[in-house]
Amino acid sequence: MDKQHFTSGSNTVRIGNYLIEQLYSHGIRHVFGVPGDFILGFFNQLMDSKIQVINTCDEQGAGFAADAYARINGLGVVCVTYCVGGLKVVNPTAEAFAEKSPLVIISGSPGIKERKKDPLLHHKVKNFDTQFKVFEEITVASVLINNPQTASQEIDRILNAALTYKRPVYIELPRDMVSVDIFLDPIQNNTVAQVDQYQEKSDPIILMEALNETIDMINSSIRPVIVAGVEIQRFGLQNELLNLVEKLKIPVSSTILSKSVISELHPFYLGVYEGAMGHDAVREYVESSDCLILLGALMTDIDLGGFTAKIDQKRTIYINSDKFSVRYHNYEEISLKDFIDKLIESNDIKQRVDFINKPLYSNLEQFCPIKGQKITIKRLFQCINSFLKDDMIVLADIGDALFGGTDLVIHRKTEFLSPAYYASMGFAVPASIGTQLANPKLRPLVIVGDGAFQMTGMEISTVLRFNLNPIVIVLNNGGYGTERSILDGRFNDILIWQYSLIPNIVGGGKGFIVETEEQFEEALLYAESNTECFCILDIRLDINDKSPALQRLTEALRKSSF
């Protein structure tokens, strides 16, 4: 293979290698996927590149892992074969779309020459473009690479779309195009693009008017508050948020989806705002504010506590990447970053007295296990709270893993990850793979329900294969706890597995059965001091046990229509 394909002396490159080079320049160091005959040629090129291929057990796991990688790294890639691979990652792609994660799907496909006369090639569904059409519905940009003349520009366009909109994109690579040589125009800029390029630009006149109105509203308010949403993380604006909060001295809350966007120990941090689902003190503070500044938030039903949140539009400034509204009128062409930057720069904002928050809720006192006491979800999260270290990232799957997890106090920014809007079960275990590869300094603490674990948990095999060391906490209550709270039936039961024996299957890792508070603390301490492998904790919970947050949520959901 040609290792020197991109040296300065040459301006000819194979299409597959061009794509690899561009991915690398955008920070991609790992690609997640499962090979298949229509993508084998590209896998072969990947093996010969500086990007590592991470084989997962199933494509679904690769999709979740790549989505998590994208959230941490700023871009993620899943690489699969045609239809039998690609159509298995539709759900993770939809998740990335819903929650704004810049995920690149690369799928092999039948060669352009093979498609003549529409033969029944294996993996084909209705037509050769069936998979393409499916992905058009769940991505912001898509391309079939069928023309060497335009291949490099098309690849650039697609990757730019992912980086600009923080949403998934689709590249279909017919197997007869992978090794086609393309000529790169030396005048055209094919080098690494600057990150700034991907921020949408504001109209300066509109921005000025919106800014003045915002400043007036802040200055005339008594108790302004910021709700910082997930786009702050996705667009890499955490430092800007911190500067803004500290300059304006305005308290800040997060949503569930954006939890940990600012250190939860910061004196200006209020807690997670989530309507009736959250803590009353946070809710009252936010909802009684006379100037509510929503920055980069998606107004999802879960973020709004099943729409129990009471946000008064006439006291609200709301900006995200799609929308800017003040009270009842809208502005267009204003970027979130520009707006925050200008607010920070402004000298017209009233100086406030330092806001020092005595945290509205806190579980930070040292956890002391009660001897012989059976473990409960509430106490489990209290224990985790006192156990969490600065080098850990919490990955919460859907259900009480997430809802109970909202009460954790996250030390630094972006150390809590969960599909808290799209809410697909089975995310957390594969996501731990993507997370730790994107940032090897972080040790994942996975909290996952037993139902979700049975969907994708065997990707623990991939964890072991690539020498990762998450701590996996399985909330074993024999079924779908959240649903039991809404409407129960035998369909909410699952078979009980011996999760602690899974290390015997995959040939590594350490398993624990946890029935008491002491056993839980012991297992966590063992995991803390044994970093060479994954640990899996089978937490035997009472079937009716639930966290206080889930209790609040299910009451809210029960009231909503169905």
Added chain:
Amino acid sequence: MDKQHFTSGSNTVRIGNYLIEQLYSHGIRHVFGVPGDFILGFFNQLMDSKIQVINTCDEQGAGFAADAYARINGLGVVCVTYCVGGLKVVNPTAEAFAEKSPLVIISGSPGIKERKKDPLLHHKVKNFDTQFKVFEEITVASVLINNPQTASQEIDRILNAALTYKRPVYIELPRDMVSVDIFLDPIQNNTVAQVDQYQEKSDPIILMEALNETIDMINSSIRPVIVAGVEIQRFGLQNELLNLVEKLKIPVSSTILSKSVISELHPFYLGVYEGAMGHDAVREYVESSDCLILLGALMTDIDLGGFTAKIDQKRTIYINSDKFSVRYHNYEEISLKDFIDKLIESNDIKQRVDFINKPLYSNLEQFCPIKGQKITIKRLFQCINSFLKDDMIVLADIGDALFGGTDLVIHRKTEFLSPAYYASMGFAVPASIGTQLANPKLRPLVIVGDGAFQMTGMEISTVLRFNLNPIVIVLNNGGYGTERSILDGRFNDILIWQYSLIPNIVGGGKGFIVETEEQFEEALLYAESNTECFCILDIRLDINDKSPALQRLTEALRKSSF
């Protein structure tokens, strides 16, 4: 709950119950799925019906199980929640489309009333109709039930489409429609439809001309041969095929996808025809025929041995549900069933001498294990061949499970099932659940590669939960054997699991490690006499071992373009 919703005294019924009643009348006794909040109301109605809910670990498993159920039962149902469930069954649905399996996808979704103002409800992707649009690409009919006035007719239309075209259909059931009462017009026929209704009708004049031409061609031929394709099974025409073969005394072969459509011990049966991939004797017989009658075959690349098949169109009669051609001209509006029926009825066909086939290939001699001999794939299939019982059905996953499996001699009709065209890995274990529930008299013999097992094999948990007893043979060679033959790299390796220990995880079943021929025979004999639970056999194979058929296939594929 209203158990009496469908008594003769009442002509009012809830939409969900109407759907259940129609499914039941079409032979549905089991529905496969995973609950979620948007579908909980319908699950609750199902629990209260005569249809059993089969919870799988993951929706992907439910999709494969329901597809297999559809192939055996004539209709299958997978029932899931919105997007996070539905989008996980896109791949099994695509498989059902490609291979003509009448699969009904029922998905819950947000209530119609909840959709006003387009709120960000959990599980939503781009728009509320994103999932609907995705399924439009991979089904033959789809409906969003949003109008009680038309709900019953729409449900009828959708189910009829599945039964007519033997392809998947999609029903989206908003959660606020499930319990809406609808009034059934007593004049309208809402009772069980007759199967005949779903056969497309022929134009009698066109049919007559085509028939006469066919008969002329058969009568003037010396060595006619029939290739019976998968539609014979899907449209339930196996008895008609048998009558035709025995009346015309014309030898018959199958394709891989239709393998076992006729008993492979029938004296008129030649073997599987698959171009260069198959046995030379079958190939030579078929390709040298002066009158080749292709009945209900899909001309896929795998069926055609990677397009190595040499079929001479000027000597061919080709009919399936989409097409009828004789030599180079086409007829329209002729149904496969009508054509076969008329051929059987005809008195104008030349009487031939009885064709008694000395099977062109056979492995039916009793397998005798060689003491201490390491097991090979070739010998493994020889052993299975002498072990197969009349009450067994072989489920072959993709890879050498399928290719090696083509040499098995199947005793009765439709006792070999594999996604031999769409070729999605991970089908066989979940398919064994659907298969055995559709026909409890059959004991599944699952042959699955280790790569495919790692995708969906943990559905063995569902097997145990519902007291099924497949024999699962895992071909453990540490990776993707078929791909190794095409283009090898580390990406074809997987982690080696201790498959025989999986019973310890799920709490039932019996595991075996098999390294020698004797151990294999012993394990099979144990499994045969222990029918109360599943057995899983970890077959330790040499990494380079492959079946003779795979050897032939990979040579054919290597020659095709990529």
